[in-house]
Structures are given as structure tokens and as C-alpha cells.
Amino acid sequence: MVTELQALRQMETPNASPTQQEAEASSRENQKFGSSLHNAALEGDIALVEEALKAGASPDTGDKWKLTPIMALFVRHGLQETRCIFQERTPVRRLLVMDCREEDAKRTATTVAILNLFLQHGANPNVRSDRGKTALHYAISDGLCEAARVLLDAGASIDAQDEDGRTPLYCAVQERSLLVIHLLLNNRASIDLEDNSGVSPLSLGIQNEHLDVMQLFLNHHALVATRERLDFAGEVLLEAVDAKSVDVVRFLLENADVTLDYQNEAGETAMHHAIVQHSTQMMRTIWTLDSTGQCLRKATAKGENCFHFAARLGTTLELEVLLEFRDQITGDPNQDLLNSIDSFGSTPLFAAATSRYRVPDRQAKMQLLLANGAVLLRNEALPGGLPLRSSSAASGVIVCFQVWKCLVLWIAECREENEALVRDFCTKWITGVHVKAKLMTVLNLAVCAGFAVDVVPLLLLLPQTEGAIPVFLRSLEAFNGCSNGLQFDCLTRELRASWI
Structure with missing residues (x-):
């Protein structure tokens, strides 16, 4: 017969977070290795929990994984929230369509009541498991939003990072738990703390292209901790371009107070960033949303327009797309885009000719630019004019x-x-x-x-x-x-x- 632990592992979905996987496995094992307090929490037995605590049981005792009874309580809640049918305590299958609002309300009330018991008896909300997780890391499903609120009121560290560097907000974004995300942002959770892979909660939301999550970030941008962002929506736009998240870029331009002529401190625009990422798809998306053609005219703090960037950092593919865009613009101001000079008097062709790319790549870019009338040197920009x-x-x-x-x-x-x-x-x-x-x-x-x-x-x-x-x-x-x-x-x- 399939063991309970094996059945739980078979039920794990590809999108399940590490926290969920850990929780599902440990919940069954706690039946064997946990304390009576853990088992009482897993059963959701308020009376038994209260009896054990009054008898002197430590609310912070850990099982073999250093999971506390509070964590076990949240494991129970999470497992029941998956709408499983159990046969002899083994999960058989998940129910996908159920109206469980009344059941959910009772479960939440029970969970919060037991949590308050633990806290009243001195439970430390910041105790960590062997993987560095706190109770708040386990309270990231929307069904546990009220429990998360109680933990925060009790002094839970909102930006605690587990052994992977992930914060509760990161885990909530990963699970797309909108209520918990809203709660954490309201309590000034950092959107910029990176995990060990260099991914922050904001970056994760952009990468996953969850627009509802992005809307929450935008709604709270004045309240959350930011890193030298004078224009939050503008900086998020550039990060979305870097992540090649086309849907997020469209969403920001259509719903946030940001335009394509936004420039960061270095003077770079969304088009500059798309070129560096070698994303012609993103370049075309930006172009379709740019009714004025400003994305081609804007120059960086060093005077580099998009042609300079493509010549120096891009490939012929990006240059071809820019040339296609240029041909669609009419008017004298656009005639010199290909031969404009930067702050050092360099043309795009000069940038290509002196770039550190392999010689064949460099020559391919030069041939394309020369074929479209580019010049290496602008004499009028040189000292003495020659x-x-x-x-x-x-x-x-x-x-x-x-x-x-x-x-x-x-x-x-x-x-x-x-x-x-x-x-x-x-x-x-x-x-x-x-x-x-x-x-x-x-x-x-x-x-x-x-x-x-x-x-x-x-x-x-x-x-x-x-x-x-x-x-x-x-x-x-x-x-x-x-x-x-x-x-x-x-x-x-x-x-x-x-x-x-």
C-alpha cells in the first residue's frame, strides 16, 4: 500500500513552492516523530493544545526538522485547504471545484484560536526551522492571511530570510497569494531583498508575469521599501524590459503613470534596455506602443541614442529593427539619427567599429550601417573640424x-x-x-x-x-x-x- 508520505509526494505539483512541499511531507512524519503538542496542532484540537500548554509543554519545541507546533498548525491548515479526499488518512485525490466557504471560515477560526493560545503561552514567532523558515514563511496562503496578521502583531520578522534567502513576501508572490501580499506590503515588507539566486519579490512577480501581483506592487509603491527609486513605475518598467516580460511592459504602459520616454539616472530608456537584452520582440512591443517615436530620439547621459547602443552592445538583428523603425518616421529631426554624435563625438558607426565584439560581428554591423549611409567620423564635431x-x-x-x-x-x-x-x-x-x-x-x-x-x-x-x-x-x-x-x-x- 502506498504510504502517506509517498502519496503526499505524488500529489506535489510542479508549481508547488519549497515551503508547500516541505510542509506536505513533514505533516505526515510529525505523526510519528513530533511531540504531543505537534499532533494536537495537526489535529486542530483546541482543547488538547490548551491542556498541553497548561501542563507546561513548550510552545516552541521543535520536531526532527525543528518545525514548531505553530508551523505544524499551518501545515494542517494548508493541507486541508488543498481540498483533498482522504482514505484511511491517505490523500487520494484533490477536489478542484467545491464551495467550501463555510468550512474555510471554521478552519480559519480554529487556526487563529490555536495560534493565539500558543502566543499567549510565550511562543516566539521568529523561531526557525532547520531550513531557516519562520512561522510567517508557512502562513503565505490566502487562507492563512488572518494568521499572518496575528503573527505580525506579535512581532514576527516581516523580512526574515530562510536558508535560500527567501522572505515571506517572496514565498507569497511565488504562491500568488494576493491577500497575504497585500498584508505584507501594508506592513512595509521589502520588495527588494534578493534570495541566494539574486531574485527579489519584485523581480519574481515580473518574471512570472502575474499582473494582479504587479498591480498590488504599484498600489503600494509609496509604502514599501524602495531602493533609490524616484519613479517607481519607471524603474519597474525597465526591470520588466530586462526580464523580457512583454505582458508586464504592456500592463505598466496601459495602467501605470509611466511613458516610454522615461529615463533612469543614466538616461537609459526602455528601448536602450531592450537592445542590451537582444530582445527584438520587446523592441517591437515598445515601438507599437510609442506613438511619437520618442524612444529613438532619447539619448543617455553620455549622449548615446538607440543606434549607438545597438552598434556598441547589440547585434545586426537589433540594428535592422531600429533601421526599420527609423524608416517609419518622417521629418527632418530624424534624418541624422544614424549619424548623431554622443558626448565624446562618436557616431554609431564609430561605436561599432571600436566595440569589443568579435571582428566578424563587428564587420557585419559596420556593413549594415554603411549600407544605410552611416559615417565613421563627423568632422564638424572634431577639434579643428578635421x-x-x-x-x-x-x-x-x-x-x-x-x-x-x-x-x-x-x-x-x-x-x-x-x-x-x-x-x-x-x-x-x-x-x-x-x-x-x-x-x-x-x-x-x-x-x-x-x-x-x-x-x-x-x-x-x-x-x-x-x-x-x-x-x-x-x-x-x-x-x-x-x-x-x-x-x-x-x-x-x-x-x-x-x-x-
Whole structure:
């Protein structure tokens, strides 16, 4: 015959919380290993509980799992709440449709009455089981809402974390117990305490896409503990985008006081976050809800619009979606989105060309941007208005910071492919520089000794004579055959056009 414990385990559902699973298993075992007080609590026998307490039984005594009688009481309540049919004390099946309102009211009254008895006899509501759970962790079903209220009034720690780092609110969100969630939020339970996996009650609600739970969080946002949230709905919107919870995003935009032009402290919008998450589905959802196209125009605190983000942190898929959106917008303000500059004077193409992605991924993004009219450098944003400019102070022609950054990065990438090419580039650059003979000798020795890549950052700071610039441009063309040749070709063409 199937044992009671086995039957309980067979009844466990995939969605059952760890607390529920633990409770179902331990309730039957308590019949064998628990105290008389535990058994009285499991039976819901008020008279027997009162008799044992008056006889001196400790209300905080633990069974083999350190479950207290109060926890056993809640186990009983939870098991009966599952609407099971029992045969010889073994649960046979669950009833899915029953009108048990009268039964529920009696059960709740019994549970609360026994709980009050325990508390009157000095029970500590914060005693923990061997898994670190308190009684409040077990009072997370809606049927135990009144019991949870009594525990809180008795001083139960509202944010106690079990061995998994989960708080009672986390467990209530997991069970979707709306009454208990409402109660805990009213008592200022933290929505931000993370479990050992880094998931908070708020994050769990977003991940599960339980909109009724999210509505409760929104209703209580002014009362619960928040973490530097000046705009609660806006921050939740960004977190929902990060979690790729499309339904929550729609819900927030349709029901909360938040719009798609919301920006966090870094100036990032929902579209910026969708790009970082590589979620084209979320990007399309945001676009369908953005009637003004503001999500493309907004820039971060560093001046990066969505094209900068996609070029630097995204893939061609995100760029393709943005280009599709751009084509749907009309008006002059949108013509320059693809070639706008950030706070450092960088265009989206420059961001793609200097990103740390693998060369093939970088080139794919560059090809897509170039095909749509993107430029690497915006001359009007550069010091002196040119990438190569004459400097009387430096007695020659110097390269701008953007050109310097490109060459330092790209030449280093070519080292393993063609070290001789890198060495030749350095030698020609040294030849075109006005420096003392002694310094030129030192630089040439460093290049010949195999330190060509290491001296490139220094060499590029030294001014070239005007007559050496054509040689410099031709030496750049030699890199076109490298795996990152597209970058060199793009830069060479723009430098040549500006120099002429």
C-alpha cells in the first residue's frame, strides 16, 4: 500500500513552492516523530493544545526538522485547504471545484484560536526551522492571511530570510497569494531583498508575469521599501524590459503613470534596455506602443541614442529593427539619427567599429550601417573640424583622438596576422616625424625588437610632416587585407576625403 508520505509526494505539483512541499511531507512524519503538542496542532484540537500548554509543554519545541507546533498548525491548515479526499488518512485525490466557504471560515477560526493560545503561552514567532523558515514563511496562503496578521502583531520578522534567502513576501508572490501580499506590503515588507539566486519579490512577480501581483506592487509603491527609486513605475518598467516580460511592459504602459520616454539616472530608456537584452520582440512591443517615436530620439547621459547602443552592445538583428523603425518616421529631426554624435563625438558607426565584439560581428554591423549611409567620423564635431589637422604648436599634422583610438585598437588586432605589416607601418610613421636623431634611433630599435604594437600609441601622438600624410594613407590601405580590413578601408576613405 502506498504510504502517506509517498502519496503526499505524488500529489506535489510542479508549481508547488519549497515551503508547500516541505510542509506536505513533514505533516505526515510529525505523526510519528513530533511531540504531543505537534499532533494536537495537526489535529486542530483546541482543547488538547490548551491542556498541553497548561501542563507546561513548550510552545516552541521543535520536531526532527525543528518545525514548531505553530508551523505544524499551518501545515494542517494548508493541507486541508488543498481540498483533498482522504482514505484511511491517505490523500487520494484533490477536489478542484467545491464551495467550501463555510468550512474555510471554521478552519480559519480554529487556526487563529490555536495560534493565539500558543502566543499567549510565550511562543516566539521568529523561531526557525532547520531550513531557516519562520512561522510567517508557512502562513503565505490566502487562507492563512488572518494568521499572518496575528503573527505580525506579535512581532514576527516581516523580512526574515530562510536558508535560500527567501522572505515571506517572496514565498507569497511565488504562491500568488494576493491577500497575504497585500498584508505584507501594508506592513512595509521589502520588495527588494534578493534570495541566494539574486531574485527579489519584485523581480519574481515580473518574471512570472502575474499582473494582479504587479498591480498590488504599484498600489503600494509609496509604502514599501524602495531602493533609490524616484519613479517607481519607471524603474519597474525597465526591470520588466530586462526580464523580457512583454505582458508586464504592456500592463505598466496601459495602467501605470509611466511613458516610454522615461529615463533612469543614466538616461537609459526602455528601448536602450531592450537592445542590451537582444530582445527584438520587446523592441517591437515598445515601438507599437510609442506613438511619437520618442524612444529613438532619447539619448543617455553620455549622449548615446538607440543606434549607438545597438552598434556598441547589440547585434545586426537589433540594428535592422531600429533601421526599420527609423524608416517609419518622417521629418527632418530624424534624418541624422544614424549619424548623431554622443558626448565624446562618436557616431554609431564609430561605436561599432571600436566595440569589443568579435571582428566578424563587428564587420557585419559596420556593413549594415554603411549600407544605410552611416559615417565613421563627423568632422564638424572634431577639434579643428578635421581628423587630420595642422598644428603650429606641434610643428606638423596631428591625428584627432578618434583616429588615434581606431588605429591603436585595430593595429593591435593585426599583430598575430601580419606582424611585418605592423612593423612597416611604424617604420614609415617614424620616417615622417620631426624628431631628434637620438629619439628616432630609440623608436626604430623598439620596433625592430618586436615592440611595434607597444609603441603605436606613442607614435600616433607624434606629428607628421604634411608631405608624409600621403605615405601614411597608403600604409593604411595595406591593412585592407587583414581580417579587420573593413575598418581600415572605411577610415582611409574618410581621411583621404578630408585631407584633399
